[in-house]
Amino acid sequence: MTTAYKIWDIPGGIHPEQYKTLSNASEIQPAVLPPEIILPLNQHIGAPAEVLVNVGDQVKTGQLIARNKGQISVGVHSSITGTVTAIESRPIPHPSGMPALCVVIERLAEEEILFLPPLNDWKSEPLEILLQRALDAGLAGMGGAGFPTHAKLNSRGNIHTLIVNAVECEPYITSDDRLMREKASEIVEGIEITRLITGAQKVLIGIEDNKPEAITALQTIIDRIPDKGIEIRVVPTKYPSGGEKQLIQLLTGQEVPSGSIPATLGIVMQNVGTIYALQQAIVLGKPLIERVVTVTGENCPNPGNRWIRLGTPMSFILEQVGVKADGPHQLIMGGPMMGFTVMDHQAPVIKTTNCLLLPEPKPEQPILPCIRCGMCEQACPVNLLPQQLYWNAKSHDWEKAELNSLFDCIECGACAWSCPSNIPLVQYYRFAKAEIKKERAETEKSDRARLRFEQRQERLAQEEAEKEAKRRARAEAAAKAQQAKQESDGDNAVNSDMKSEILASVARAKAKKQSQAEPSAVPPKPVLSTEQLKGKWETLQSKVETARTKLDAAKTENPEMVNALSTALGKLEEKAHQAKLAYQQAAEEENKPQ
Incomplete structure (x- = not known):
């Protein structure tokens, strides 16, 4: 057994x-199967699992539900064979005491097993398969907050x-101690599997010196492994040496930076x-459907x-x-330092339940004012200022709580345990953390709503601009069409007038000849004479001159009217030209020899 190693202090x-x-x-x-199980969908850190079964479905032991x-x-797997009787909110073990969505299964008499295929030759399996197995088996951290293992x-x-955290430093709890004594071979194989997945070259097993039997059991198995690279590091019994950052500092001398x-x-x-x-899960294909739980306390007849x-x-x-x-007894899930009172005893055991504690009733101690003794600061394993965080x-x-590194607090309870005023410091810190997280969530929600509103306003403005552009294009097209129509109508009118005048002149000429040939004939309907045509032409020509004068004035005084006046001038010029042609043609007809 290797003893030449250094243990740092915290x-x-x-x-x-x-x-x-x-x-x-x-x-x-061994496990005693209950007549009914209640499986919460969120037994871990992260998003709750998504239900795959319906009320009335029959499920097998180990089946993914x-x-x-x-x-x-x-994921969550059924821990018994039975029938799904409800999917509803039920009491769960949580400090808030709030219920949560659970799958309720009533046990059948005969158990049927549905495990995953074993991976006996796991050393040759791709790493992706091993990681996927950790996910498929529903594994989550069983000694802390339940972070997904995969x-x-x-x-x-x-x-x-x-x-490997085998410290188990909290009072009363011995589930890991007994597991190492009885399942040392399986644990060492699990260490090798974990080392293969992570690629770690070195393995350190941190364990307190109050577990000599577990140390011996593990060392016996490790000594059988050639080129093992696995070392047991025994640390002094001290709370909370089993905290993640504390154990890293004890074994390596390194401190995990704040927020990392x-x-x-x-x-x-x-x-x-x-x-x-x-x-x-790897060797047997067994999903996480059971765990070792310490049931203990002064009020427990059979701990x-x-x-x-x-x-x-x-x-x-x-x-x-x-x-x-x-009964009226207190039930705590976890240890006396970091555990919490279970308000409803119908709450189920979950993946992170390592202990059910029935402590001896103690008289309630009055909470006294803080005397600023500094004992909480001396007990804090994270070098925080507990009394400042309390205030x-x-x-x-x-804001000041965050500046004082509130979120570095691991809620170990060492400060409250050492407080002579009996102030429940951890409860204050938990409350502060919850309120800060709530404010952050509300701020994020507000920011998302504001962003959605701004994006909607931008989208509506863009749509309105596109509509306005289309309306403007349609208006311009309609104006051009109207202008073209007016010009076409003007041309048609001029041509019609000219044609009428020419025809009238021709008719007069024919009528004159006919009247000379037939004196007794009825005279034709009067038409414009040559002089009248000349007068019409001169009138139009005068209007053309007037329009030209107005156009010249508009170019300097009223530029907006230039286009309209130019269009009108063009039409008048065309009419004057047609009138002139009509007059000239009538004059020629009149002057022809009879």
Whole structure:
């Protein structure tokens, strides 16, 4: 066993009573199937899964009943064989106490298994197949917030170190401890699978020194692997050494920058329970349908660790350990430091449920004013200023809270544990974070609405401009057509007048000849005489001169009238010309010898 390694220190931290011996002495108990399971669609960070079944459908154990919706999401599998009886809002384990959409399945007597095909020769499988299996099996982080495993592992090329988090530093919880003792071989194989997927050259297993049996079990298996490259690093028992950034600092001496993730340092971390679930999914094709849960506490008659099918109502588990489900006892999901009280005991076990704690009732301590003692600052493992964040949150000064690195707080509870005034500091920080996120969401929503409005206004303006251009084009085309029609009508009128006058002159000539030949004939209808035609021509010519004068004046005084006057002048000139031709033709006819 390698011992020549360095363990760095982390700032702050506390040493609460462990209470781990309540549950770590006995083996993990096998699962007892409940008559009904309740499967929330969001048991992980990210988008809720999308339901694939309907009420009345029969499903098998391991069958996918809700698929992932996007990359930061995972599917949900049925943990029993039964009939879907409802798809509705039910109580779920969440600090808010709010219900959420769940698939409810009633168990049938005979169980039918529907697992994925095993990948026995996983070392020769393409990496894409291994990553897809993590997604298909519905794997999410089982030791923290439930980040989708396939997304966390999909960073090959940037990772040089894989850290396996086996610290389990929170009091009472021993599920990982017992899992390592009993499933060490499977866990080590899961580590090798994870290392292959991520491409990590080095593997560090971080584990507290209060788990000697688990350390021995893992080391025994690791020693059998040639060229293993896997090292167990034992760290002192200190809370919260199991935090992701804290464990990285303990094992490597590196600090993950604020707002960054371990991958920026070439490190990826996985919880030991997630590693085991990955091995089961790859080697056996088993989706994530059960997990080890520590059921413990001073109020628990039969504490220990149990395999529990996901979706099992917590009330059913309480009955299994000899506790009345409707009793007045407090039930906490998680540990005493970071866990939260479950308001409705019908809420189900989910992928991130590592402990159900039934603590001893304690008299409620009065909340006293902050005395600025600084003990919270000394306990903070992130080097924050908890009392400043407390005042920021209490006064709703979100801007200063962010400036004081509120979102770097890991909500470990070390500050509240050390506070002599019993101030629930973490609750203030959670409230502040929620309000800031709410404001950000509202701002983003408002920005999106404003952007949509501006885009709509721009689109409407463009459409109106296009309509106006079309209207203008139609108006110009109509004006040109009207002008052409008027010019055509003017030409036709001039031609008609000229033709009438010529015909009249011809008729007069014929009538004159006829009257000379036949004196007794009835005289023809009077027509314009040559002198009348001459007068008409001269009148039109006078109008032409007048129009020319007006046009010359308009060119300097009223340019807008130039086009209209030019058009009118052209028509008058044409009429005058036609009148002149009519007069000349009539004069020639009149002067011809008889």
